[in-house]
Amino acid sequence: MKIPALLLLWVLVLPLRAAEELRKFAFEKAEMGLPFRVSVYAADEAAARAGADAAFARIAELNAVMSDYDSDSELSRLSRTTGGAVPVSTALWKVLAHAQTVAERSGGAFDITVGPLVNVWRRARRTQTLPDAALLAEMRARVGYKKLRLDPEHRTAELLAPEMRLDLGAIAKGFACDEALAVLKQRGLPRALVGGSGDMAAGDAPPDQPGWRIEVAPLDAPDAPPPQIVYLKNCGIATSGDVFQRVEIAGQRYSHIVDPRTGLGLTDHSLVTIIAPDGMTADALSTAVSVLGPELGLKLVEETPGTAAHLVRKPAGKIQFLESARWRDVPRATR
Numbered sequence: 541m542k543i544p545a546l547l548l549l550w551v552l553v554l555p556l557r558a559a560e561e562l563r564k565f566a567f568e569k570a571e572m573g574l575p576f577r578v579s580v581y582a583a584d585e586a587a588a589r590a591g592a593d594a595a596f597a598r599i600a601e602l603n604a605v606m607s608d609y610d611s612d613s614e615l616s617r618l619s620r621t622t623g624g625a626v627p628v629s630t631a632l633w634k635v636l637a638h639a640q641t642v643a644e645r646s647g648g649a650f651d652i653t654v655g656p657l658v659n660v661w662r663r664a665r666r667t668q669t670l671p672d673a674a675l676l677a678e679m680r681a682r683v684g685y686k687k688l689r690l691d692p693e694h695r696t697a698e699l700l701a702p703e704m705r706l707d708l709g710a711i712a713k714g715f716a717c718d719e720a721l722a723v724l725k726q727r728g729l730p731r732a733l734v735g736g737s738g739d740m741a742a743g744d745a746p747p748d749q750p751g752w753r754i755e756v757a758p759l760d761a762p763d764a765p766p767p768q769i770v771y772l773k774n775c776g777i778a779t780s781g782d783v784f785q786r787v788e789i790a791g792q793r794y795s796h797i798v799d800p801r802t803g804l805g806l807t808d809h810s811l812v813t814i815i816a817p818d819g820m821t822a823d824a825l826s827t828a829v830s831v832l833g834p835e836l837g838l839k840l841v842e843e844t845p846g847t848a849a850h851l852v853r854k855p856a857g858k859i860q861f862l863e864s865a866r867w868r869d870v871p872r873a874t875r
């Protein structure tokens with residue numbers, strides 16, 4: 541009698557002890573031109589490090605597919621084609637297909653064909669001069685999500701206008717976080733958080749915690765409300781806005797996010813944070829909502845299952861603070 545009872549006790553206690561023995565490890569590495577961080581609970585450092593290395597390797601692999609800076613990337617090679625169906629890899633297909641869905645649903649506010657205009661704004665930032673109207677008009681002729689045709693049956697992409705340029709800057713980081721998290725999970729490390737600047741994907745919660753404790757990025761204004769702290773697990777979170785990258789010309793701030801409908805950098809001083817079932821959805825939506833503005837943006841979020849939005853804006857010098865209905869259900873920490 542005695543031995544089985546002891547055995548039972550041991551079997552019951554073992555999982556508890558295993559959970560207790562998990563320790564948190566964090567690693568950082570520059571990937572996609574940004575600092576990426578992997579936080580993971582593991583039994584020992586070797587397991588954590590091996591997992592993080594594999595996660596970073598996956599991000600590097602995806603960068604080689606989706607970078608618009610690397611002229612050899614699969615994306616850059618696709619961008620150099622015009623009028624011909626090009627077969628694309630599984631990873632690129634997933635991102636292109638998701639991007640086109642968000643483009644459609646946002647009425648073209650989110651648009652990965654925006655590359656030629658993004659280039660113009662990058663140059664404007666370097667030279668501190670506004671692009672002239674003729675150049676903007678020329679670039680706009682190369683932009684428009686309907687000029688990217690996807691064939692789901694054959695998994696091909698076709699660029700319908702000459703000199704187009706695809707830019708996955710608003711969606712690839714979120715996807716990379718999801719993929720890195722999946723790598724950690726496959727290695728038996730599901731309690732993990734992966735994040736680039738502004739984009740994160742959370743796996744299972746840390747032991748004894750309701751989720752990963754994450755501070756929602758605050759607006760860089762002295763009168764902005766204190767940042768909220770949320771607990772997240774098994775979802776993605778992304779923040780977009782002119783706080784991270786912008787250009788100031790003749791006293792006007794322009795964001796690195798372009799409104800494809802006008803060809804201009806956004807001038808709205810805002811920060812949009814989205815929580816979604818995965819990092820890619822959060823990343824794309826945060827950019828889409830930034831372009832759409834609060835009214836249409838929140839409508840898009842309410843219509844997208846499992847997503848929640850938090851917006852801080854400063855129109856006409858006064859702080860405005862908006863949340864979607866589902867944001868109220870996000871677990872919060874009281875500092």
Ligand code: AMP
Pocket residue numbers: 649650651652654658707708709710711738779780781796797798799800823826827831
């Ligand atoms: P994010 O920081 O996720 O909002 O992404 C911003 C980046 O996405 C920019 O640096 C551009 O590379 C790209 N981008 C700019 N405007 C748009 C847009 N309207 N739709 C999709 N991508 C965009």
Ligand code: MG
Pocket residue numbers: 709710711778780822823824825826827
């Ligand atoms: Mg984004």
